Amino acid sequence: APPPEAGDLGGRGRQKGAPGPFSAEALLQISAGFQQVKLGERGGRRRDFHDAGVNTRQAMEHVKESKCGVTGNPIQLTANFFRILSRPQWVLYQYHVDFKPQMESRRLRSALLFQHEETLGSARSFDGALLFLPNRLHSKETVVYSETRNGEKVQITITLTNELPPSSPVCIQFYNIIFRRILRILNMQQIGRNYYSPSDPLNIPQHKLTIWPGYTTNILQYESCIMMCTDVSHKVLRSETVLDFMVNLRQQCGSQRFTEICEKELVGLIILTKYNNKTYRIDGIAWDHTPSNTFKRGDADTSFKNYYKSQYGLDITDENQVLLISYVKRMGPAGAPPPGPAMLIPELCYLTGLTDKMRADFSIMKDLSTHTRLTPEQREGRLNRFITNIQRNADAQAELDKWGLSFDKQLLNLAGRVLPVERIYQGSRSYDYNPWAADWTKEMRGLAVMSAPPLNNWLLFHTRRNGNEASSLLQTLSRVSGPLGIAMGKPVMIQYEDHQESLLAALRHSVGPQIEMVVVVLPNNRKDKYDSVKKFLCVDCPTPSQCVVARTLSRPQALMTIATKIALQMACKMGGELWSVEIPLKQLMIVGIDCYHDTAAGKRSIGALVASLNQSMSRWFSKCFLLFNGCLPSRIIVYRDGVGDGQLHSVVNYEVQQIMDSIKSMGQDYNPKLSVVVVKKRISSRFFAHINGKVSNPPPGTIVDAEVTRPEWYDFYIVSQAVRSGSVSPTHYNVVYDTSGLKPDHMQRLTYKLCHMYYNWQGIIRVPAPCQYAHKLAFLVGQSIHKEPNMKLDDQLFYL
């Protein structure tokens, strides 16, 4: 590709006539123009994980002045944010660098430019065209001469094009780059987006897992200043190669199903290699390739085996292993065709992270959490130590000083509010829960639920071996169902052979349209039987169903609690309503949307949508919009979960439009008030409360809507759940579209109320109930059913 013309900066930035002091307005303009400019550490373009440049707040009149709520008791908190301090009047000088004659290679350009260290100084960053310096060069245009190794003279013209204020997006990207350098100086390893220190690993040998402690960091413009948000992160690595994993898997599942299961397990996983520091994602397996296959290297064909031997001195012992395919996103050199997929040798690759199977394994997760779950006190301590380490490291300080930057020594102090406890209503009775526990299992005991359809025609399946468990379940269910107000008749007990086929045959034989509920006692928690039960009863023969693993019923002392939970779950699945909270808004419909990304089965994504059917938000319709309460809702609030980093842009620009279009299609004069709230659970912000001199989690109901929010958004944080161990993680709510005119305070309180409405948990959860219902539905469909559930089940929470 020809290098850009002198005047045209290839869309990288706007050239300014005369640099100098700018008015505030002009600065804003410059910043806006730079929204698209991306600085890569190595000049490559990267996805914007921070969703910068999505300015949704400006379109919402009612939050222009303030987006803060008022309700609740103030609470003093600290957050895992550190202010970045720069000298007053700090600016970053941006220069355009021109070479004559033009130089193709970026490396060469850097080498030529950096021959003039005495002119440029040691603090500099150059990506091949743009040069950033913390100081202003003597004149606006500087001309210097360099010489290549071949003795060719090159004229270099360095022209000042911009003075960037600290808050400009380019500067912020810049801070992030400098900070990454600092982490490297601290001997940390980059894996993915975060940095980890491999020198003090935590081992979980029984599962061959290694955990590296590390940090996620990102520097962004927050409400009032630029801050670094940093959180403790743990990287789970496996100390076995992909080949070991494959051999084990083959032993476990046999040769016939090996290819299928292997792809399911491996595709989508991130791997590390023995010879470089890159991570790759496994996109496929080349079953017809082995290390003796060849590839073009320069002019000659080299086999993978020889290549790794000669290049890295690595011996490949297994000649017959298949290869892994990874589609590398990195662009090739300009003009050249994009590089083909990378072929990787399983023996030289290590797995990182957890598979779904491991996540589902109780013992692995338990062992993991003992290492990774940090109390608020431990977490705060680690964050403080991190900053102290940076401050004590001379090299790191030198790097920061070079650029005239420094960090605050302390975590950010800020004020939050704690919302009052919600009253829980169950028919004519109502009660408050303990605000710290955020759970009303105890309070609920002996109270009848709001409504539960009677259960007369139902079936209980069990194997011969689990006959005892089934009958004790039945006994306990009849004991607990009375006080809960659930009328439960006697079921038909059906015995099945412990095979998937015979279970399915038994279901087919006995389940008819008159059956209201099917309960299956499963002999173990293998997925195949569960999947076939759910598939049959959600798609072919729509009937609410409840599966119980026999082992959970084996402890008599826990049976009452478990039976209560099962009874409540069964009631929900048949369309019962358990409790409600007071929601003052009338004609309101709440919608929850979530996605499940099925990484294994061909990267399918399943979207699920759950909408409220009645005033008390106790009945829910799953899958698509419809009406229940007689008239169309005049307000719709959509809670959208499952939006990844960097995807906000598409939600704002496309999804909101689609939602509005579908509303319009309901009728011309139907014009409800619409709010769209993006819900994010996986965030790195953390809050700590200091209560009685001890660092603890903020109480449920804590709202933060200042300082650590983003100026361009209408956003807030709520800590709604209570956790027994570890640090609580707040949920971030970003209102991207809002014509409801609801005050921020009401929006926050409504959101909090909705976190009380998840019937599978007698307590407050992390997200509004519709999001969690949608998550459950998407998960069930994606994991087990793989098909659209039968329409007859739409108005029941059959997927709980």
Added chain:
Amino acid sequence: MDLTFSPPLHKQRHQFVVDFVKRNKPKKVVDLGCGECTLLKMLKFHHEIELLVGVDVNGAKVKKRMHGLAPISTDYLEPSYDQLCVELYQGSVTQKDARFKGFDLVTSIELIEHLTPADVELFSEVVFGYMTPKMVIISTPNSEFNIFMPGVSCYRHSDHKFEWTRAEFRSWAMKVCLDYGYEVEFTGVGKAPQGQQEAVGFCTQIGVFYQLWGRDCCKTLLVNDAEDLFPYTLLYRVNYPSLCDNNILRRVLVSEVLYGAEKLKNRWMEEQADGICDAVALGPVHHAGEIVAVPLDVLWSCCPKVSVLSGSLGNLKHLLMDEPNIKLSQDSSAVLINHWEQGIAPNSRDEPVLSNKKAQQDSLIKKLKLINLITKIVINLYL
């Protein structure tokens, strides 16, 4: 006439060193004038090398790239028996530093032509007379070749103080050999166009020097300094994790033992859950309540990695004996691991405080022995 080399000449020079290392397997290697550590980065993959050192007069240049020599993530995940220590120094090759004595191989790639003639003299004395390595590789441009390089009027690089013909290089090398007891072979990389190789030679000429006698009888020993000097500044030093480090070996072994034990336990539990009460399948794992005992001999024979790491069963026992993360049965014949029913978290509040651990363990061992006995009886019945 235009000549381009494929692969590029600088890569060919490095490849020459790499090939040399592969053939001669030196344990300690130092690269003089390592610059951005490109050669060192290639050499670190060669397992024979145990000490890899770079030195350059420009410390800033070294610092910029030195992190690339750090162990990568996977080096920590599965350490091998290879040992590698990387050290980088800032210093001048005209100065003697005691830490640079006794290397197997010294490489000096395109370095000497940047030195003044006086410094070349010092260089010869430092490298051949003081450091006295077993082998030395020295590369430098061949000025006879410059006729093929357009645009090169005097020297190939403005910083070159001289560029030698083959004869000049040869005479310097011969003198060095004579003075310090080495023999030399001449070769090079970058072939001249067809038919002219004889007349012109390689683009880069390389001399490979071998020490003639053992180090002890070198005449230079007599000139030895009274005191050791350390004028070079250490910029970077890193030890690669290796199984030769006893702590790392223990850590890896403990991991493998616990992993193997867990796997054996799970297999047994699964078989039991599936109702395969076939005594043979039951295998040698015994359990009592929440503790499962996995005999070391079974572990040793079932897990190849454990047997490789420990060498012998006796050694395995010995290594695990006072390992805080491993619980052994009283006669040290089995590893004891916890077992919890899946899905039911052990509730710490409900559990009685284990005040009398010893007694509990004893009764446990008794139970285990009983189960062992019963198993044997059952097996015999089936046979």
